[in-house]
Amino acid sequence: MTQHVPTLDIRRFATDKENFVAEIGKAYTEFGFCGISGHGIPDEVVENTYKVIKQFFALPTELKASYAKPEQGGARGYTAVGVEKAKDSNHPDLKEFWHVGRELDGAAPHPSLYPNMWPSEIPGFKEASSTLFTELEKLGNRVLEALALYLQQDQHYFADKVNYGNSILRAIHYPPIKDTTTQSIRAGQHEDINLITLLVGSNEAGLEILRRDGSWLPVTTIEGTIVVNIGDMLQRLTNHVLPSTTHRVVNPAGMAASEPRYSIPFFMHPNPDFVIETLDSCISEKRPNLYPEPINSNDYLMQRLEEIGLLKKAK
Ligand SMILES: O=C(O)CCC(=O)C(=O)O
Numbered sequence: 001m002t003q004h005v006p007t008l009d010i011r012r013f014a015t016d017k018e019n020f021v022a023e024i025g026k027a028y029t030e031f032g033f034c035g036i037s038g039h040g041i042p043d044e045v046v047e048n049t050y051k052v053i054k055q056f057f058a059l060p061t062e063l064k065a066s067y068a069k070p071e072q073g074g075a076r077g078y079t080a081v082g083v084e085k086a087k088d089s090n091h092p093d094l095k096e097f098w099h100v101g102r103e104l105d106g107a108a109p110h111p112s113l114y115p116n117m118w119p120s121e122i123p124g125f126k127e128a129s130s131t132l133f134t135e136l137e138k139l140g141n142r143v144l145e146a147l148a149l150y151l152q153q154d155q156h157y158f159a160d161k162v163n164y165g166n167s168i169l170r171a172i173h174y175p176p177i178k179d180t181t182t183q184s185i186r187a188g189q190h191e192d193i194n195l196i197t198l199l200v201g202s203n204e205a206g207l208e209i210l211r212r213d214g215s216w217l218p219v220t221t222i223e224g225t226i227v228v229n230i231g232d233m234l235q236r237l238t239n240h241v242l243p244s245t246t247h248r249v250v251n252p253a254g255m256a257a258s259e260p261r262y263s264i265p266f267f268m269h270p271n272p273d274f275v276i277e278t279l280d281s282c283i284s285e286k287r288p289n290l291y292p293e294p295i296n297s298n299d300y301l302m303q304r305l306e307e308i309g310l311l312k313k314a315k
C-alpha cells in the first residue's frame with residue numbers, strides 16, 4: 001500500500017467533532033503532517049500574497065539586502081541566500097526569504113516581538129501578507145483546538161498561550177538551480193522549531209517527509225489544501241505524543257531545476273513567555289517524561305536560531 005499524508009476537512013470539527021479529533025490525532029501521531037481542506041481561506045488571499053512576494057524577490061540583490069536585520073536573527077524582513085542552514089548541515093540552504101510578524105497595536109507585550117518592516121517598492125505587500133497572516137492564525141487556532149481535545153485538555157487550552165505568540169509568516173523563494181553539482185539542497189532536512197506550521201499553496205513538488213523506516217515520502221496534496229505539521233515545541237510539550245517530523249525540500253531533477261519555487265509556511269509560536277512544561281496527560285509509565293526541566297519558549301527559540309545560523313552565538 002502506498003502511504004500518503006492524510007487530508008482532513010476541518011469543517012468536520014464542527015459537525016463530527018469526536019471522530020474528527022480522533023482522526024487528526026491519528027494522522028499526527030503517525031505522520032506529524034496532515035493536509036487540511038475545507039478551511040475557507042479564499043484563493044485570492046493566497047494569490048495576492050504570492051503576487052507581491054514574487055515582485056519583491058525580483059528586486060535587485062542590494063535593494064533586498066537593505067531590508068536585512070541580522071541583529072534580530074532575521075525575525076522580520078529579508079534573509080539572503082546562504083544564511084540559513086539546517087541544524088546539522090555544513091551546506092547552507094538554497095533559499096531567500098522574508099519574515100512577516102504579528103502586527104501590534106500599541107506597545108509590544110514582549111521585547112522579542114519586533115515591529116514589521118515593509119518593502120516600500122511593492123505596493124500592497126503589507127495588506128496582502130498581513131491578511132494571510134490573520135487567516136492562517138485563525139486556522140491554526142482551530143487546529144490547536146482539535147489537538148487540545150486529542151491531548152485531553154480543554155478545547156481552548158492553547159488560546160491564552162498563543163494570543164501574542166511570536167508567530168512568523170515566511171515567504172520563501174528558492175531560485176533556479178544554476179550549479180547542478182551543488183552539495184546544498186533547497187531546504188536541508190530539519191524539524192520546525194515552533195508549535196505547528198501551516199504551509200500554504202506550494203504547488204511545485206519538492207517537499208518530503210522522513211518516515212520511521214528511513215524512506216522519504218513526497219508530500220502531495222490537491223490544490224487548496226493547507227499542509228499543517230507539528231514543530232519541536234509541541235513535540236516537547238506533548239512528550240513526543242505528537243512528533244515533529246523531519247522534512248526537507250529537494251532539488252528538482254532535469255529541466256525543472258531551472259524553475260524557481262515559492263512557498264509560504266506560517267510558523268505558529270507560543271507567547272514568548274510561555275513555559276514549555278510536559279503535559280501530565282502525555283506522561284505515563286510507558287512514556288516517562290523526556291523533559292523534566294521546563295523551558296521558557298523564547299529561550300528555546302534563541303537557542304534554536306543560533307543552531308540554524310540565523311542568530312550569532314552570544315559570547
Ligand atoms: O518550502 C517548503 O515546502 C517547506 C519549507 C520548510 O520546511 C521550512 O521553511 O521550514
Ligand SMILES: [Fe+2]
Nearest residue numbers: 190191192247
Ligand atoms: Fe520546515
